Amino acid sequence: MADDNRRPLASLADRRSFLGTVGAAGTFALAGCAGFGGGDEDPFDDYGPQGAALEPSAVSWDDLGDLEGELTVYSGRTRDQIDPLFDTIEQRYDDFTIDSDFDDNSTQLNKINEETADTRPDLFYTQSSGALASLKQDDLVRTLPEDVIDAVDDNYSDPDGEWTGASGRVRAIQYNTNLWEGGADALPNNIFEYAEDERFQGIISTRPNSGTFRSFIVAMIEMEGEQATREWVRGMVDDQNAELYSSGSQQAEEVNAGNQTVGLGNQYYAGRILENDPDAPIDVAFTENDPGCLFNVSGVGILADADKPNLAAEFTRHVLAAEGQEFFVETNGEYPVLDGVDYVGDLPTLSEINPPEFDLNALANVEQAVDLLREEGMTV
Known part of the structure; x- marks a missing residue:
């Protein structure tokens, strides 16, 4: 690794x-820039830049x-x-x-x-x-x-x-540095282990109602198959007794406060906390080339x-x-999509994180993820 x-x-x-x-x-x-005019009309018909x-x-x-x-x-x-x-x-x-x-x-x-x-x-x-x-x-x-x-x-x-x-944004493993022994090196680099490893029983959380989590589930179905995805969700619910949050910010704050040890979520929630408090006891690690680090x-x-x-x-x-x-x-701790804007701070690059190559249009079937999560009891 x-x-x-x-x-x-x-x-x-x-x-x-x-x-x-x-x-x-x-x-x-x-x-030298044209305005869009008043009223309810959209006067331009060239669909081109006005500046x-x-x-x-x-x-x-x-x-x-x-x-x-x-x-x-x-x-x-x-x-x-x-x-x-x-x-x-x-x-x-x-x-x-x-x-x-x-x-x-x-x-x-x-x-x-x-x-x-x-x-x-x-x-x-x-x-x-x-x-x-x-x-x-x-x-x-x-x-x-x-x-x-x-x-x-x-x-x-x-x-x-x-x-x-x-x-x-990238899916990440948030963890409390005071509670999780061994730091990032002690965290699995395979997303499936988080639903199987007994170390995570009762100390792991996620946010199933978010669009990015549902996209993550769609990606898992596309990459690993529906049955493997169902078993992962079932393991998180039944075996790990994962805490389910309705807010990504709240989830990260709970990890930071020590009320949760490990949380599966987007990297930028931890980034916001660290921006305000560099000594906060929250950090992130990433799985490798699997849906767990989906970009x-x-x-x-x-x-x-x-x-x-x-x-x-x-x-x-x-x-x-x-x-x-x-x-x-x-402000949000996210990644830019234009080459001309650089990261500020010391965020890991996408090449360092090693997310899987994935056609984002394949995430269209959101209802498939919603149905699977509801059937397996992962809802809030």
Whole structure:
């Protein structure tokens, strides 16, 4: 087992304050950029950038077009994960507002499928790429502008250009450094051992209601088969008596407080705690080349019948521009999806973590995971 793959998450305390930086930048004027006009119309028909085109090297908000009007966004991400970015963008543009609706991915997908073209949102902001792949499968999203498609690596987006990742995360093993003896080296590098090893009985937790956990289950089905996945879930519930949380932040806080020893979750929850307290007794390790270290993205798709597709496209450029990407890295502890934005701090790289190669469009069958988890009793 390579040491790099078990590398603990280092302190993130030296990160710059994103909101302070962007708040100051919000006073800068945008020169030479066309606005989106008032009223309910989306006046542009070229679907192209109204300022600079998005680039892999990352452009600044100063170079993009003004945002003007009201954009309807359904979000599968929780408010604490994405509202600070929404608020900062709204504060920058006096005539721009986001009409946001927050709920879990499954609920949002059901609403979008049940609603008509008159009531659907302009843009869906998801917690997991599986939800975007599901919308693509149902022909409910439209092809993104070429500059957006070209700026984001195919590993982080739909190869057909119908949705794009906005930030990345990796499934990880969170652990309390005071309670778990031996540190990362004593943790298995195979996700299946966490459902079988007696050392984890009564001290392990997970969050089955999250979109990324359900995507992890879909990936396990795709990679290992349904029966092996059922046995893993059954082992976690029946043999390990895993604690089930409905909040990723709460789960990580419980591990940090010593109320849980080990937690299966996204790496950024531990990252947030360490950013605020570098000496906190929480760290992460990773399994190797299996669903337990699945790389997934939170991302966006523009609805096929959006009232304001061009406004939605320019908003997407803002999310993917330098300031948007820095928010995910510095405030959320996530990975950027543009080459031009670097990690801040000492997060392990994806090559060090060694996640499996996986087509994120294969995560579309979220209901398969929901049904399996319900049948095996892993619900909250």
